[in-house]
Amino acid sequence: MKYKALLAGNSKKLINEFFIQMDLFFECITSSMIYDDLKNHIKYFEPDIFIFCMRAETRDDIVTVASFHKLLIEKKIPYAAIGDAAGMEFMSKIVNAEPELSLKLPINTADIQEKITKFIQGYKSHEAIAESSSAMTSSNFSSSSTVDMLAQIDAEIEMMEKGISPKASSAFSPVPRQPEIPGRPRILVIDDATIIHKTIKGHLDAEYEVATAISGKVALRYLCSKEVSLILLDYEMPEMDGPAVLKKLRENPYLAKIPVVFLTGINDVEKTKNALALKPQGYLLKPVDKNALLSKIRELIK
Missing domain, CATH: 3.40.50.2300 (Response regulator)
Structure with a gap:
């Protein structure tokens, strides 16, 4: 298990x-x-x-x-x-x-x-x-099923990384994702800097459940099993940067509708244009202002 x-x-x-x-x-x-x-x-x-x-x-x-x-x-x-x-x-x-x-x-x-x-x-x-033998048998079966499903999910993430869009029969579809707690929307922060995780959690914990991922691949794995209301996405990360992560999300029919807000410290005009061309739902500069962050989130999560 x-x-x-x-x-x-x-x-x-x-x-x-x-x-x-x-x-x-x-x-x-x-x-x-x-x-x-x-x-x-x-x-x-x-x-x-x-x-x-x-x-x-x-x-x-x-x-x-x-x-x-x-x-x-x-x-x-x-x-x-x-x-x-x-x-x-x-x-x-x-x-x-x-x-x-x-x-x-x-x-x-x-x-x-x-x-x-x-x-x-x-x-x-x-x-x-105290557990019955039948419960133990059920647990073992569940573990095997989980291994099979995660193997399928891994294969599909590899397809996404190669630029191949998952089919509608994707493992993302039948996996029952953990719902959010009523009245406490879940926000996923994707950033390779843990100090950003700490800062944003400090800003949002009173109203929202905040989950974190230190890379795009970790985030995609997380999204296979958890529902989220909004994603805060760092623009510049190693291996898979923010625009690449957003592109993967948009290619997947089960993740495409999740609102995405870029967090970035860049001031390069061309990079900004490239990011906006992907049509994120927002764009906030680092260091993130708490009031601006809350305002944007409340605008997107009704």
């Missing part, structure tokens, strides 16, 4: 590995290091585990995790951390910051997946004992 993993921390590389290489085992969502943001993800996402993906965190970040750990214990959610020896040593000096599972870098993706999966299973063993 797939476990729901709440990810936070400064390591883009580790977070990307969870979304791209371990997607068959974990349903992932990212959070900023703002305590209220972490708390809201516990409420709305209900994760099976919190994973701290470490890379040069500040003392304030570690203190936030220590405070959050108390809530995790209360909610019976296990806590794992992945980082180098120096980071683990630093964390051990702060009360309540140490995780139940520590994975020290360097460690390969397969070992991360195996150790975290076994850790979750052990943590939940008392619940597993």
